Each structure stands twice: as C-alpha cells, then as structure tokens.
Amino acid sequence: MYVTQKPKIERLFVADQPKDKEKYEIIDKKLLKNDISMDELKTLRKNINAEDLSYIIQHIYDLNETYILKLSAVEGMLRKLDDIKNAKRNKRFQKRIRQHFRNGDKTRKVILAEGDSWFNYPVILTDIIDRISMEKNFNVYSLASGGDWLLNMLTARHYVEELSVLHPDVFLISGGGNDLVGSRRLAAMVTPEPCQEFEKNPWAEQLIKNAQKIEVPLDKEMFERGLPHLSRDFFALMMFFHLQYYFLIHGILGDNDRPSKFPGIKIITQGYDFAIPSFDKKFGFNPLKWYVPFIRKFLGHGVWLKEPLETRGIVDPLVQRSIVYAMIYLFNEMMIEMNVYFNTADELKVMHIDSRGSIGEDGWTDELHPLPQHFMNTGNVFVDCLNGIVAPTYQNVFVVKKIIKS
Amino acid sequence: MNQFRKFFTALFITGFALLLYQYLVVDQFYGIPFRVGSIQFKNAAEGFSLANMWSSSFAGDHNLLYYARQNTWIDFIWIAGYVGVLVNLAYALMQRENSKLLNELLRGCFFLAFVAGLLDVIENCILLFDFSHLKDPDHFYSSMYFSYPKWALAGIVALTLLIASFKRLFSKVAA
Numbered sequence: 001m002y003v004t005q006k007p008k009i010e011r012l013f014v015a016d017q018p019k020d021k022e023k024y025e026i027i028d029k030k031l032l033k034n035d036i037s038m039d040e041l042k043t044l045r046k047n048i049n050a051e052d053l054s055y056i057i058q059h060i061y062d063l064n065e066t067y068i069l070k071l072s073a074v075e076g077m078l079r080k081l082d083d084i085k086n087a088k089r090n091k092r093f094q095k096r097i098r099q100h101f102r103n104g105d106k107t108r109k110v111i112l113a114e115g116d117s118w119f120n121y122p123v124i125l126t127d128i129i130d131r132i133s134m135e136k137n138f139n140v141y142s143l144a145s146g147g148d149w150l151l152n153m154l155t156a157r158h159y160v161e162e163l164s165v166l167h168p169d170v171f172l173i174s175g176g177g178n179d180l181v182g183s184r185r186l187a188a189m190v191t192p193e194p195c196q197e198f199e200k201n202p203w204a205e206q207l208i209k210n211a212q213k214i215e216v217p218l219d220k221e222m223f224e225r226g227l228p229h230l231s232r233d234f235f236a237l238m239m240f241f242h243l244q245y246y247f248l249i250h251g252i253l254g255d256n257d258r259p260s261k262f263p264g265i266k267i268i269t270q271g272y273d274f275a276i277p278s279f280d281k282k283f284g285f286n287p288l289k290w291y292v293p294f295i296r297k298f299l300g301h302g303v304w305l306k307e308p309l310e311t312r313g314i315v316d317p318l319v320q321r322s323i324v325y326a327m328i329y330l331f332n333e334m335m336i337e338m339n340v341y342f343n344t345a346d347e348l349k350v351m352h353i354d355s356r357g358s359i360g361e362d363g364w365t366d367e368l369h370p371l372p373q374h375f376m377n378t379g380n381v382f383v384d385c386l387n388g389i390v391a392p393t394y395q396n397v398f399v400v401k402k403i404i405k406s
Numbered sequence: 407m408n409q410f411r412k413f414f415t416a417l418f419i420t421g422f423a424l425l426l427y428q429y430l431v432v433d434q435f436y437g438i439p440f441r442v443g444s445i446q447f448k449n450a451a452e453g454f455s456l457a458n459m460w461s462s463s464f465a466g467d468h469n470l471l472y473y474a475r476q477n478t479w480i481d482f483i484w485i486a487g488y489v490g491v492l493v494n495l496a497y498a499l500m501q502r503e504n505s506k507l508l509n510e511l512l513r514g515c516f517f518l519a520f521v522a523g524l525l526d527v528i529e530n531c532i533l534l535f536d537f538s539h540l541k542d543p544d545h546f547y548s549s550m551y552f553s554y555p556k557w558a559l560a561g562i563v564a565l566t567l568l569i570a571s572f573k574r575l576f577s578k579v580a581a
Contacts, residue, residue, distance in 0.1 A: 126500060287517055290517040291516075373510065376509065
C-alpha cells in the first residue's frame with residue numbers, strides 16, 4: 001500500500017515571476033511586513049493558490065523552495081517508523097473494507113487522517129489516531145507522519161489522491177506544529193527585545209478580541225508577557241497557516257461556483273496545547289512512566305522549544321512558557337476563526353478540537369507530545385464528536401478540558 | 407505480521423524447539439530426569455551440590471553438566487525470543503485498549519519484559535560462571551536473587567496480557 005513518498009523537489013511553482021500584481025503587492029508590502037488589513041487578508045484569501053503559498057513561505061523562511069522542501073521532508077529512521085505504523089494501520093483498514101465495512105450503516109465512518117506526530121507518534125505512545133482506530137465503527141486510513149510539516153502535506157498532496165479513492169466520511173488534519181518549531185525555526189519566530197508586532201496586526205487583534213474566553217480562559221498575564229516577543233515572521237507565519245488551511249479546506253469543500261466532489265464530508269482540525277519549553281529529562285523511579293526519560297533523552301526533547309529560545313537569548317523560563325502560550329493561543333484562535341467561513345447555521349462542515357489547557361504542567365511526555373492518557377483524552381473527544389454524541393462546547397469547537405470533565 | 411514480530415517469533419520458536427529437543431534427548435531418550443531449571447532457585451550451597459551431582463551423572467557420552475551448560479547457552483536465544491514476543495503482544499493489545507489504566511499497564515509491560523530478560527541474562531551468566539568453578543565452593547554463587555524477581559516480573563507481564571486479552575475477547579463476544 002502506497003503510504004508516503006518524498007516530496008517532489010522540482011519547480012512546481014514559478015514564484016519569482018508574480019502574475020497578479022495586486023496580489024503580490026499585498027503579499028510583499030503587507031503580509032510579509034505584518035502590515036495587512038482585514039480586507040486585504042480577505043482579498044488575498046479569496047484568490048490564494050499553491051504558487052502564492054510557495055512564494056510566501058520562501059520569503060518567511062528566507063530560503064529557496066528546494067531547501068524548504070528538503071527541511072520539511074521526514075527522512076531517515078523517523079520516516080521508516082512512521083511508514084511501519086501507517087502500513088499496519090492501513091492494512092487493517094483494507095482488511096475491514098474487505099469485510100464489508102461500508103455496508104450502508106450510517107454509524108460507520110471511513111476516516112482519512114493527515115497530520116503530524118499528534119496523529120502518528122511512531123513508537124511507544126498511543127496517539128490520537130490510535131484511540132480513534134479502537135472504535136469498531138470507525139475505519140481509519142492514515143497518511144500522518146511524525147515530524148511532518150503542513151507545508152509538506154500540502155505540497156505532496158497525498159491526501160488529494162486518497163480523498164478521491166476513499167471518499168471518506170471524515171477528513172482529519174493536524175499540522176502546523178512542525179512548521180513552527182521544526183529545524184529550530186522557532187528561533188526565527190521570536191525576538192529577545194519586546195516589539196509591537198501584535199498591535200500592528202488587526203487580524204491577530206481581532207482573533208483575541210473574538211476569542212471565547214469563558215470556555216477557554218485567556219491567562220492575560222502570560223499572554224501579555226509572551227506577546228511582545230513574537231516577531232513579524234511569526235505573524236506572517238500565522239497568516240500563512242490561515243491561508244494554507246483555507247486553501248486546503250476550500251479545495252475539499254468547494255463553494256457555490258465550484259461544488260465539492262465530496263458532499264457531506266466533515267473536516268476536523270486540532271490545535272495542540274500549551275507546550276512547556278524544557279531540558280529536564282525527568283529521570284526518576286516510576287516504572288509506569290519509564291518511557292518519559294527514554295523519549296526525552298533520545299528523541300529530541302529540548303531541541304524544539306527551549307534551545308531555540310535560549311539561542312535567541314530568551315532564558316527566563318517564565319518568559320519562554322509565556323511565548324509558547326501566546327503562540328498556541330493565537331494558533332487555535334486562528335483555526336477557529338478560519339473554520340467559521342465554511343460552516344452555516346444548519347450544518348457544521350468543519351469542526352475544531354481544542355486541547356488548550358487540558359494537558360497541564362505534568363501531562364507532557366516531552367516538549368511537544370502529551371502523555372498517552374492526554375492523547376487519549378483528546379482522542380476520546382474526537383470519538384465523541386465523530387459519533388455525534390456530544391455537542392460542540394461553542395460554535396464548532398469541542399473544548400477537551402470541558403468535555404472530559406463533564 | 408511485521409518484520410520485528412516475525413523475527414522475535416522465530417527466535418522464540420527456535421529457542422523453545424532447542425530446549426524441547428534437549429529435554430527429549432536427556433529425559434525421554436536416556437531416561438534420566440533432568441530438571442535443569444531447578445538450579446536457578448537454589449542457594450549457593452545447594453546449587454554447588456546439585457551441579458557437582460550433574461558433573462558425575464551421565465546421559466550417553468556427556469555428563470549432565472554438559473547439558474546444563476548447553477541449555478544455558480540456548481536459553482539466551484529463548485530470552486531474546488520471549489522478551490520480543492511479550493513486547494510485541496503488549497504493544498498490539500495496548501493499541502487496542504481504550505482503558506487508560508490498562509493502556510498504561512500494557513506500556514509498562516515493555517519495560518518489565520525487558521528487565522525480566524535482563525535479569526535472565528544475568529542469571530545465565532552467573533550459572534555459566536558457576537559451572538566453570540565446581541572445584542571451589544567459595545566461588546559458586548546463587549542465581550536465585552535474579553531468578554525470583556525475573557519470574558515475578560514475567561508473571562506480572564503475563565497476568566496483564568491475560569487480563570487485556572480476556573477483556574478484548576469479552577468485548578468482542580458482547581458486541
């Protein structure tokens with residue numbers, strides 16, 4: 001079963017010869033300078049295409065397309081382990097299909113999953129897709145790869161092929177985390193000296209203004225401590241994520257002019273939780289948590305968050321946590337705001353699983369990944385959402401912390 | 407079946423087959439009751455006495471100490487096999503287990519199975535050393551301090567796997 005491949009490193013996009021002058025004026029002079037108005041962002045979003053996205057990311061990362069695709073590629077032992085786990089999952093998928101899984105029973109759902117290590121943590125842990133796959137009425141086909149970038153997922157477009165073949169009932173997507181922290185890129189997203197990039201960005205201000213702070217409280221002190229350290233590139237990247245997700249979801253759901261090839265499909269996104277920068281290996285005597293020091297020692301703990309922040313001279317642990325807090329809060333609000341465009345009063349086509357605040361201080365295996373029990377909490381909310389047995393906490397958002405308590 | 411599972415299953419079957427063959431040769435063919443496993447629970451004095459008795463008892467052309475030494479070497483293959491099989495079984499059950507506690511216990515089984523295997527390796531090293539020092543009782547050491555914990559850990563792993571398997575079976579039947 002064909003599950004993964006290296007992204008084609010060829011010039012798919014002619015990004016150095018912009019065709020739409022107005023569009024590229026907005027990109028160059030507004031978006032990349034974090035000086036874009038809401039109307040300009042809406043204009044850009046309406047006409048965004050793959051070529052534009054490639055152009056934007058090259059300028060955010062200051063790297064050429066070939067090198068970015070090389071950076072974002074999942075390779076080596078991680079790729080092998082991801083592929084082994086996906087091969088197993090997809091073999092099971094095929095077995096259930098041959099057992100007449102799609103027999104007309106509406107409670108049964110074929111699910112296509114594309115994402116990163118929250119959907120495919122290849123060793124030891126039980127991740128979100130593992131939890132969803134435990135349900136007898138769900139049959140999951142996985143393209144997820146630990147370490148994968150959203151950019152890579154959209155470039156390689158494996159999900160497009162599988163959408164056409166499987167016509168799933170649900171499409172799950174988890175991406176953006178590695179684009180933000182992979183290859184120590186976090187260092188480029190922060191500034192050691194406070195700046196006012198947030199105040200320059202009406203879209204980001206609007207996100208916070210509209211945030212549902214009762215259901216997911218905003219820790220104002222932490223947010224305001226971390227916010228001034230977010231660089232122009234971070235806000236450009238947030239808007240880039242917004243455009244990427246819009247491009248992805250719009251491509252699947254279509255619009256009035258171009259109806260969807262997948263009528264009835266539901267899409268579910270997720271936005272991570274407030275990770276904690278740390279070098280602590282957590283050695284200690286707890287046989288049930290034996291894997292924590294093992295994973296922290298050998299699988300990159302400290303490299304994604306703490307080290308890049310220290311590299312930029314941000315050494316205060318509280319400031320470090322606050323920066324990540326602000327990033328994750330904005331990322332989730334970005335997802336929630338973007339999903340709204342695709343939903344109507346009658347139908348929720350796009351839903352968001354909000355894990356913010358559900359994991360807590362001691363709930364992390366390493367800097368980026370929850371302990372299995374917390375993966376399972378989020379997975380349980382996915383299951384309840386897919387089965388339709390729990391209503392959204394608000395709008396199209398399922399807040400894990402609220403649902404697991406109730 | 408993936409490559410890891412195939413490999414460890416092959417080791418498990420090979421180790422088991424070799425041990426079974428040795429049992430058939432000594433116990434059945436030569437008709438000599440040979441409970442090689444009993445030495446792992448003996449203290450130093452008892453173990454020394456038992457090993458010396460083996461060195462003076464013969465089955466065919468070889469004394470029982472020869473078979474004990476052979477058995478211990480084969481046991482290394484068996485250890486790699488059973489640890490691998492237990493970890494694979496625990497992993498397979500874990501990824502189907504939606505109870506957080508049982509899921510975590512099954513994950514704990516990876517560690518416990520590995521430690522049991524490690525204790526077994528140490529036990530074998532002690533036995534091989536002992537078998538080479540039968541003239542000197544002061545340099546004969548008991549392996550029971552590693553054997554008992556090994557069996558305890560293996561028992562915990564086996565029990566956890568059984569519970570998880572039965573739970574899975576019952577849920578299939580109930581469905």
